[in-house]
Amino acid sequence: xxxxxxxxxxxxxxxxxxxxxxxxxxxxxxxxxxxxxxxxxxxxxxxxxxxxxxxxxxxxxxxxxxxxxxxxxxxxxxxxxxxxxxxxxxxxxxxxxxxxxxxxxxxxxxxxxxxx
Amino acid sequence: xxxxxxxxxxxxxxxxxxxxxxxxxxxxxxxxxxxxxxxxxxxxxxxxxxxxxxxxxxxxxxxxxxxxxxxxxxxxxxxxxxxxxxxxxxxxxxxxxxxxxxxxxxxxxxx
Numbered sequence: 001x002x003x004x005x006x007x008x009x010x011x012x013x014x015x016x017x018x019x020x021x022x023x024x025x026x027x028x029x030x031x032x033x034x035x036x037x038x039x040x041x042x043x044x045x046x047x048x049x050x051x052x053x054x055x056x057x058x059x060x061x062x063x064x065x066x067x068x069x070x071x072x073x074x075x076x077x078x079x080x081x082x083x084x085x086x087x088x089x090x091x092x093x094x095x096x097x098x099x100x101x102x103x104x105x106x107x108x109x110x111x112x113x114x115x116x
Numbered sequence: 117x118x119x120x121x122x123x124x125x126x127x128x129x130x131x132x133x134x135x136x137x138x139x140x141x142x143x144x145x146x147x148x149x150x151x152x153x154x155x156x157x158x159x160x161x162x163x164x165x166x167x168x169x170x171x172x173x174x175x176x177x178x179x180x181x182x183x184x185x186x187x188x189x190x191x192x193x194x195x196x197x198x199x200x201x202x203x204x205x206x207x208x209x210x211x212x213x214x215x216x217x218x219x220x221x222x223x224x225x226x227x
Contacts, residue, residue, distance in 0.1 A: 006159075034214065043219040044160070044204070093159045097215075102148045102167065102208065105215050110159040 002028050004096050006108025014116050015086060021079045021111045023094030030096035033077040034105060035069060038091045050077050084115045118143045120207050122218035130226050135192040137221050139205030142186070148208040149181055150215065151190045153201045160204055164190060195225045 050071035152160035
């Protein structure tokens with residue numbers, strides 16, 4: 001099946017640090033990538049949708065200046081959490097799909113972010 | 117507001133029995149339906165997808181779709197303790213639409 005690689009798998013850093021998370025589709029061209037956040041024992045929360053070569057669309061309540069998304073190619077999207085604080089600690093998961101085909105979204109393994 | 121509804125559970129099923137997970141959706145024109153499994157602390161994993169009315173079988177899993185009733189279900193036969201997880205129902209309303217996820221049903225297989 002389709003493979004989505006997400007890196008790093010775990011980050012522990014000090015408050016105020018900016019953290020970049022990469023999401024790559026390894027065997028298909030991902031026209032659209034999605035970024036989710038999930039707190040413990042809670043459901044997935046969609047943060048933003050990014051289409052290759054255009055600006056990301058953020059969900060209501062998600063600060064676009066805080067969570068910078070770049071989707072520069074059909075195989076790579078990055079999420080940068082700027083000036084991270086302890087409340088940003090969460091499980092961040094990307095997924096990718098080839099939109100317009102009805103195909104499923106495929107998820108990366110997620111990044112567990114812990115801000116001290 | 118397009119919605120996907122699932123019972124949050126937990127649903128407890130004895131080992132070896134059939135686990136039945138249900139999902140309803142609000143957009144009658146929805147075209148694609150997916151079931152994901154998520155183990156605690158892990159990301160979701162696609163296990164089934166179905167596009168047409170009726171049943172689709174893959175090993176111990178059967179997805180059932182009834183568009184008239186706006187209902188999709190997942191049956192797991194011969195349930196195993198390793199099937200214990202949260203199961204997410206997901207619906208794509210149109211070919212270009214993003215997938216909408218339910219909040220998931222926690223399944224617990226009792227040894």
